[in-house]
Amino acid sequence: MQKIRIYLHQHRGRFVRELCEYLRFPSVSADARYRRGLGACAKWLTAHCRKIGLITELCRTRGNPIVMARTPRRARSKNPYYLVYGHYDVQPPEPLELWKTPPFQPRIVGNSLFARGASDNKGQHFAHLKAVEAYLKTGTELPCDLTFIIEGEEEVGSPSLAGLLRKHRTRLRCDAVVTSDTTLLGLQYPTLSYGLRGICGLEITLNGPSCDLHSGTFGGSVENPAMALCQMLAQLRDEKGRITIPGLYDDVLALSPFERSALAIHPFNADDYKKSIGVPELFGETGFTPVEHRSARPTLEINGLTSGYQGEGGKTIIPSWARAKVTMRLVPHQTPEKILALTVAHLRKLCPPTVRMNITSSPGSDPYLVSPESSKVQAALDALRDAFDCEPLLAREGGSIPIVDEFKQILKADSLLLGLALPDDNAHSPNEKFNLEVFAKGMMMSAHLWRRLARGQRTAEG
Amino acid sequence: MQKIRIYLHQHRGRFVRELCEYLRFPSVSADARYRRGLGACAKWLTAHCRKIGLITELCRTRGNPIVMARTPRRARSKNPYYLVYGHYDVQPPEPLELWKTPPFQPRIVGNSLFARGASDNKGQHFAHLKAVEAYLKTGTELPCDLTFIIEGEEEVGSPSLAGLLRKHRTRLRCDAVVTSDTTLLGLQYPTLSYGLRGICGLEITLNGPSCDLHSGTFGGSVENPAMALCQMLAQLRDEKGRITIPGLYDDVLALSPFERSALAIHPFNADDYKKSIGVPELFGETGFTPVEHRSARPTLEINGLTSGYQGEGGKTIIPSWARAKVTMRLVPHQTPEKILALTVAHLRKLCPPTVRMNITSSPGSDPYLVSPESSKVQAALDALRDAFDCEPLLAREGGSIPIVDEFKQILKADSLLLGLALPDDNAHSPNEKFNLEVFAKGMMMSAHLWRRLARGQRTAEG
Numbered sequence: 075m076q077k078i079r080i081y082l083h084q085h086r087g088r089f090v091r092e093l094c095e096y097l098r099f100p101s102v103s104a105d106a107r108y109r110r111g112l113g114a115c116a117k118w119l120t121a122h123c124r125k126i127g128l129i130t131e132l133c134r135t136r137g138n139p140i141v142m143a144r145t146p147r148r149a150r151s152k153n154p155y156y157l158v159y160g161h162y163d164v165q166p167p168e169p170l171e172l173w174k175t176p177p178f179q180p181r182i183v184g185n186s187l188f189a190r191g192a193s194d195n196k197g198q199h200f201a202h203l204k205a206v207e208a209y210l211k212t213g214t215e216l217p218c219d220l221t222f223i224i225e226g227e228e229e230v231g232s233p234s235l236a237g238l239l240r241k242h243r244t245r246l247r248c249d250a251v252v253t254s255d256t257t258l259l260g261l262q263y264p265t266l267s268y269g270l271r272g273i274c275g276l277e278i279t280l281n282g283p284s285c286d287l288h289s290g291t292f293g294g295s296v297e298n299p300a301m302a303l304c305q306m307l308a309q310l311r312d313e314k315g316r317i318t319i320p321g322l323y324d325d326v327l328a329l330s331p332f333e334r335s336a337l338a339i340h341p342f343n344a345d346d347y348k349k350s351i352g353v354p355e356l357f358g359e360t361g362f363t364p365v366e367h368r369s370a371r372p373t374l375e376i377n378g379l380t381s382g383y384q385g386e387g388g389k390t391i392i393p394s395w396a397r398a399k400v401t402m403r404l405v406p407h408q409t410p411e412k413i414l415a416l417t418v419a420h421l422r423k424l425c426p427p428t429v430r431m432n433i434t435s436s437p438g439s440d441p442y443l444v445s446p447e448s449s450k451v452q453a454a455l456d457a458l459r460d461a462f463d464c465e466p467l468l469a470r471e472g473g474s475i476p477i478v479d480e481f482k483q484i485l486k487a488d489s490l491l492l493g494l495a496l497p498d499d500n501a502h503s504p505n506e507k508f509n510l511e512v513f514a515k516g517m518m519m520s521a522h523l524w525r526r527l528a529r530g531q532r533t534a535e536g
Numbered sequence: 537m538q539k540i541r542i543y544l545h546q547h548r549g550r551f552v553r554e555l556c557e558y559l560r561f562p563s564v565s566a567d568a569r570y571r572r573g574l575g576a577c578a579k580w581l582t583a584h585c586r587k588i589g590l591i592t593e594l595c596r597t598r599g600n601p602i603v604m605a606r607t608p609r610r611a612r613s614k615n616p617y618y619l620v621y622g623h624y625d626v627q628p629p630e631p632l633e634l635w636k637t638p639p640f641q642p643r644i645v646g647n648s649l650f651a652r653g654a655s656d657n658k659g660q661h662f663a664h665l666k667a668v669e670a671y672l673k674t675g676t677e678l679p680c681d682l683t684f685i686i687e688g689e690e691e692v693g694s695p696s697l698a699g700l701l702r703k704h705r706t707r708l709r710c711d712a713v714v715t716s717d718t719t720l721l722g723l724q725y726p727t728l729s730y731g732l733r734g735i736c737g738l739e740i741t742l743n744g745p746s747c748d749l750h751s752g753t754f755g756g757s758v759e760n761p762a763m764a765l766c767q768m769l770a771q772l773r774d775e776k777g778r779i780t781i782p783g784l785y786d787d788v789l790a791l792s793p794f795e796r797s798a799l800a801i802h803p804f805n806a807d808d809y810k811k812s813i814g815v816p817e818l819f820g821e822t823g824f825t826p827v828e829h830r831s832a833r834p835t836l837e838i839n840g841l842t843s844g845y846q847g848e849g850g851k852t853i854i855p856s857w858a859r860a861k862v863t864m865r866l867v868p869h870q871t872p873e874k875i876l877a878l879t880v881a882h883l884r885k886l887c888p889p890t891v892r893m894n895i896t897s898s899p900g901s902d903p904y905l906v907s908p909e910s911s912k913v914q915a916a917l918d919a920l921r922d923a924f925d926c927e928p929l930l931a932r933e934g935g936s937i938p939i940v941d942e943f944k945q946i947l948k949a950d951s952l953l954l955g956l957a958l959p960d961d962n963a964h965s966p967n968e969k970f971n972l973e974v975f976a977k978g979m980m981m982s983a984h985l986w987r988r989l990a991r992g993q994r995t996a997e998g
Contacts, residue, residue, distance in 0.1 A: 292813065351746065384840045387898075388839060
């Protein structure tokens with residue numbers, strides 16, 4: 075590793091310049107005005123991959139092209155085989171007036187590189203590319219075969235990726251997928267995310283009278299759909315913060331003592347947290363910690379409420395209807411299908427005969443879990459330890475990453491989520507940035523990772 | 537009464553033509569484009585009152601003029617003195633495309649006179665004017681002194697009326713106010729409304745996190761303001777349909793056995809009612825009838841709910857805030873001030889520490905009640921019986937009529953509410969109409985009323 079370490083150190087300035095060049099492309103996938111920026115960005119990335127020694131392919135899709143780049147592979151290689159996933163598209167930069175300098179003119183202040191896409195996700199996958207460059211340019215044998223899949227539609231829901239995975243299902247069958255697109259809790263807290271929550275959603279509409287009624291003339295003799303909705307929703311959560319839908323917790327895999335102690339050492343200060351989100355007190359299910367609440371427990375959230383008159387002043391009506399948008403975060407081994415069915419059945423029981431209920435649901439996604447005690451996770455933790463020179467954290471992500479589910483469904487591959495974005499990197503916000511010390515450590519982490527994974531695999535097989 | 541009956545019968549055709557003339561004025565108070573129509577209408581009405589023998593005064597206000605017209609009064613008259621209230625302004629006619637014929641071109645089909653303002657309120661107070669005309673033109677002694685107060689801003693909240701009442705407080709001190717601006721349940725069900733509900737309102741906002749939060753990253757550790765709001769509101773009504781705010785029923789005057797039997801004979805068919813408003817089942821407080829629910833019991837209605845994302849599809853957020861608009865209908869002897877105070881105190885108890893609550897309230901109006909067993913009410917019922925030749929109904933109105941409250945506050949005068957609008961007269965809607973048989977009976981009712989009131993007063997005093 076000595077040669078690699080030196081190479082990465084010596085070329086650090088150039089790497090940052092190259093990353094700045096990459097960040098100058100306004101590759102905004104959500105906005106049709108940027109379509110050219112996306113195409114040009116994909117071409118630049120393909121050329122760059124070729125330059126560092128990878129075998130590249132620019133795959134056309136119905137949307138933005140996907141860059142595939144693989145390491146040169148010896149015939150009948152018995153090396154472990156990994157995919158590295160990333161995305162070159164970025165969030166829209168708006169509102170522009172909140173940026174201190176233009177979003178597509180990268181600027182370095184201290185250790186921070188400011189630009190749209192700096193941490194989400196160009197900087198993060200660039201670290202992996204540079205680690206591979208170090209192997210290839212120093213003639214060090216790379217102990218794993220790798221294929222980079224860098225798409226241009228992550229910020230709009232990755233509509234083309236599943237098709238590509240299905241088309242190349244055989245050649246992409248791999249040992250696991252490595253993705254750096256999550257959060258690193260701090261420079262002293264390198265983080266591996268071994269679980270994600272799933273999600274499902276529904277929209278509940280209660281229809282009462284055929285039109286808004288005068289609350290004086292009719293009030294008292296007709297159900298108020300907004301009140302009926304409140305009374306139904308209120309019953310979905312008890313005073314301990316638990317969801318009351320019968321059967322909802324049946325399939326929840328309990329946190330192991332190992333996991334609970336791993337989550338317990340996360341840096342967390344309740345006062346700072348309260349202040350950062352602006353709430354007077356935290357909320358949470360009795361018997362669990364805030365870190366567990368945020369990532370490892372099922373939730374039911376009302377995302378929106380609509381009924382009656384919402385303008386200035388008042389209007390004395392009984393609203394004709396009331397609607398709630400609800401989503402639930404799921405944990406292993408809950409499934410969206412079963413949870414939706416239980417929820418709908420329970421709502422039907424709660425609905426009074428004075429209103430008519432209509433429910434629509436969205437398909438959702440499964441929760442994800444890779445055993446934190448598995449050899450691959452342990453190897454990845456070793457790589458984090460090597461690079462950051464401190465004890466890494468195991469985390470669960472509270473959100474859902476649909477592409478992780480697709481890798482699992484289509485390729486049967488687990489994902490190793492090794493995030494390099496700091497919590498204050500302003501992903502999706504103005505003044506997005508990437509920490510250059512994290513960049514340096516991320517490259518080293520990636521370099522160690524292939525060695526650690528290959529060794530772990532040999533040990534596991536031996 | 538024979539001469540009056542004959543006069544009213546003989547001139548019926550002319551009265552309808554005169555009413556049509558009155559209805560041709562587009563006296564829409566809510567729309568500045570009609571200001572001229574209002575002025576012309578007030579002038580026409582003043583001239584008409586003068587023509588039938590009244591002493592008139594066109595009172596300027598900051599808004600539309602108020603027509604005052606009084607019967608010639610002998611010096612040192614000891615006659616009872618009544619005000620007759622009405623309004624010459626009308627609701628906007630829009631949407632015009634739903635009218636079968638233009639709203640300000642009166643049209644007669646069978647017994648129905650179609651025009652904007654036909655029943656609300658030109659036709660109704662015109663019946664009183666014509667009854668007085670019959671007394672004056674036939675030389676019959678009118679046993680009461682009367683002042684008509686016909687304003688031009690009722691449909692925009694009567695902003696000028698209170699000032700006029702205060703200014704002329706002494707000369708307007710009267711025995712009671714007669715108003716025909718409520719509902720008559722049917723030609724076989726002439727109706728006297730002896731009570732009105734009051735109202736008060738509040739807007740409750742729960743503030744949670746300082747901005748909408750990602751429901752994956754934060755969900756489970758932060759209170760959802762929409763859920764907190766639902767849980768608070770849900771607790772305001774129990775499974776018996778009663779409001780749970782402590783003390784809310786303390787001042788409620790129980791319905792007397794006399795009232796309950798009077799309300800019990802109202803024509804009411806639950807199936808027809810359900811069908812007409814389009815609900816699968818009726819709702820109502822246990823122990824009371826639908827007629828009582830609608831008019832004689834306190835209510836708490838959610839008029840509007842707002843929180844989070846309300847557009848198409850979904851958005852996985854914990855909303856930063858949630859808001860409800862709530863109004864309560866009050867019955868004698870509840871007061872808006874006390875009910876608001878009780879409600880706010882109760883909400884403060886229910887509010888969890890995880891959110892910040894902000895409440896604003898609107899002043900509201902008092903409920904109103906005149907004893908249905910009082911001599912004036914009995915006299916009015918006699919007049920209804922005389923004119924309609926059947927047993928009249930006693931009713932409470934579920935809504936609130938602010939001017940009734942103002943007559944009570946400023947002049948200490950009760951109101952006799954003798955509605956002449958049928959439930960299907962389309963007040964405030966396209967194709968508003970007035971039933972000409974009700975018009976004829978209304979004129980006779982008014983003629984009888986002054987006789988009955990004067991006699992009742994003499995009996996009460998004797």
